[in-house]
Amino acid sequence: MAAETAEAPGAPFVAGQDAVLRVENLSKHFRQRKRFGRPSPVVRAVDDVSFDLARGETLGLVGESGCGKTTLSRMILRLIEPTSGKVFLDGEDVTRLEGRHLRTFRQKVQVVFQDPYASLDPRQKVGASVGEPLTNSGLSRERKLEIVHETLERMGLQRGQARLFPHQFSGGQRQRIGIARALSVTPQVLLLDEPVSALDVSIQAQVLKLLRDLREEYGLSYILISHDLSVVRHVSDRVMVMYLGRIVEIASKHDLYTAPRHPYTASLLSAAPVPDPDVERVRERIQLAGDPPNPVNPPPGCAFHQRCFHASALAEKLPDDEVEVLADGRRVPGACARLQPALAPGAAGTRWSACHFPLENEETAAITA
């Protein structure tokens, strides 16, 4: 089914010449296992995503489980091939690189995964793990060992610990080893997929602080995937929100957290409790009912309309012929149910959201209080 989409007004590029990474109209459609006698269903895991990343910038990426965050980062890392769209690193199209060129590319874009234990080979000494990305670097054995030791020390570990195995380290130390491995090749872009979710707060703070210092020191750019809105707020410059494979909002951290435009962003912010009982007492809570819809069979119109509080509120003020009544009896504006909203810039051209009726500042004040 070809969804009807509002006219696309360009893409949310803000970095211009300064972009280290640029993603254009990237999509990944997985074909699921064939069911007997039926056409195999297609999962639109990532659907027409465009954004860029400035040198030295941290872009936070949030959204519910299954919205396509990992699939997007795996395409950027060239671990899976996009169905369509392009990835540029430093202005160069890297979407179809192979062989030696692909290996060079891999040194420039590295990744740190959520579970530091699963991502390190338990039978390999951590020194070997950390040095692994250097395998095809052409450096001498001595130089490689030196780099491993230097990187470990920079992570607050001792060079002697290079001879130990992963199980001999704590969770926080293992995560630092994972970061050391990614940094041994001095990349330009580091993808962080839930880097601190497995860690206790006190250890999490140690790793977050380290990531911040490293960014300055190595001139790195980060894409940080996290379901923890506090962590994203703490480290990001800009934040991108995904829903069912598409970007629904992308804006500076300040704009996004203090005055979200998309009702889904507002719902996410409202769901995250604040560690202050006085704030919590006066904060307005939006209940987001149900689960995200099935990506195999996305709803027509705005993918969020069935769960959208804003749409129901708007419908109350509309005449019946402009309202669509949903299966569960909820009423939403007809546009929400029929026309897929395009990602469009606000007045200043710096923040983008994909909603027919973006929220106004006054409407979000009670949520972000």
Next chain:
Amino acid sequence: MTVKSDEGDVLLDIRSLRTRIETLRGVVHPVNDVSLQCRAGRTLAVVGESGSGKSMTFLSVLGLLPAGGSIESGSVTYLGREISTASPKEMRRLRGKSIGMIFQDSLAGLNPSFTVGEQIGDVVRHHENASRSQARERAIETLGLVGLPNPRERVDYYPHQLSGGMRQRVMIAMGVALRPRVLVADEPTTALDVTVQAQIMELLDGLRRELGMSLVVITHDLGVVARYAEDVAVMYGGRVVEHGSVRQVLKSTNHPYTEALLRSSPRPDASVAELDPIPGQPPNLLAVPPGCGFHPRCHRRDGREDCTVQIPQLRALSPTSQLTACHHAEEMVMQEVST
């Protein structure tokens, strides 16, 4: 010492509980002199880092300690009756019916080869001599209670046919199927999305009100504490180090560890310029530091010797303040007044 609170009858009363586990490398005390009260209609949050003894405290109460584990001293009373010495048979009767528990990592605990209806029904039949069809009806009713849409249809689903949030609802249904008076939810939302987290916490909060339960939420999320709990206990190294109302503890803490936790946590509602990580690691139970267990990481110790020698006891600094276990808590109060 216990927290003074005039609201709600004490259903579960834990006093000076000390639990031991014999391991190959020696005896450890994951729960050490812990006192907590669970009151009807109220929510108690238990917070602390991994390994601080949160789960072990309630596994001790329920008689579900791992091999080698036993209660060494202290008392646990339910409705005034001592249960720490109850027989395994009596404990089985108490579990689920009087004190329900939603176990940590419980999503892994659902059996993939039975329908959710069978699994909830089992809980009911085990306790209530109900027939298969009665148990099924109760399962459907409970699934409705926990907000699962179409319970009559979903009662026959297998766990893999449900999303993570719905599976967690099923686990909660198993916990409340017998309508316990105390419900212990051990990290009920940890692996879930913020949106689902909020749904699950709203559900537990609603059940507490509806069934008049006493709810215990074990969590490491101080936001959850602020939004849903009235009372909070902060644990460190097997001990309760601060205990009081949520406002007292989060807004004017009297313990350096709580203060350090707050300072090391980013917030969703404000930009924190700089986080203050707590140096070092939580204590190893086989080598708990002498004196105050927190002293090697404490920013307020300032070289003082009593911290390394004497174990600080929980005490109230004034008749209206929370309980704190820090030798130098008075300084923190003075500082609050001056800032």
